[in-house]
Amino acid sequence: QERLQRFAGAAQTDLGALVFWGGGAVLGTARWGALSGPDSAQLRALLRPPPGGALGAGARDLPVFLPNGSPKVPHRLLLLPLLRGVGLALLCGPRPSLQHLLTQLVPQFWVPILEQLRGLARPRPPPLPPEVLGYLLIHQGRTQSGIVKGAGQS
Numbered sequence: 001q002e003r004l005q006r007f008a009g010a011a012q013t014d015l016g017a018l019v020f021w022g023g024g025a026v027l028g029t030a031r032w033g034a035l036s037g038p039d040s041a042q043l044r045a046l047l048r049p050p051p052g053g054a055l056g057a058g059a060r061d062l063p064v065f066l067p068n069g070s071p072k073v074p075h076r077l078l079l080l081p082l083l084r085g086v087g088l089a090l091l092c093g094p095r096p097s098l099q100h101l102l103t104q105l106v107p108q109f110w111v112p113i114l115e116q117l118r119g120l121a122r123p124r125p126p127p128l129p130p131e132v133l134g135y136l137l138i139h140q141g142r143t144q145s146g147i148v149k150g151a152g153q154s
Contacts, residue, residue: 005029007109008090011101015091020120021049032091038067046077047089057081061098064091082110086117 008016008029015035017028026032026047035043046062058081063074078098081087088110096105110117128134 001027001029003109003113007088007105010105010109011090011092011096013090013092017047017089019047019087019089021047021085021087026089035066036068039069042066043077043089043091047079049081049085049087059098059102080106082106083114083118086120 004016004018004027005014008014014029014031017026017032019026026044042064043066046064058079060077060079062077062079064077065071065074069075075091075093078090078092078101079087080090080098080101088106090101
């Protein structure tokens with residue numbers, strides 16, 4: 001939350017969100033969370049995952065008119081993918097440029113914690129029934145596998 005707030009401030013806005021597209025979760029700044037219902041609904045409808053999945057691939061700059069907040073003056077909704085399933089959304093005015101965000105601010109604020117975000121973006125396995133001891137997950141073509149433990153007693 002603190003990193004998101006500082007990033008949004010450096011981008012000259014207080015309307016920012018970290019979006020986990022796989023789970024539909026949004027962690028927003030205080031002002032993002034305080035948007036009115038119609039404004040929030042419109043932004044949620046625009047928060048679709050961009051194509052790509054690599055850092056900055058598929059970044060978008062969309063003009064947005066908010067029904068309650070600015071029905072006649074457009075804002076810019078900037079969507080910045082960080083990695084597959086995780087990205088940033090900023091609602092701002094004419095500044096900063098998308099290029100400045102991608103080349104200056106994203107590397108400064110988000111590249112150092114990409115691995116942590118990758119861990120958060122992984123989908124959680126569903127809970128196992130008590131009679132199942134666990135599943136062995138095998139990824140073909142990868143050297144990693146994992147065990148998901150069940151709730152069984154033995």
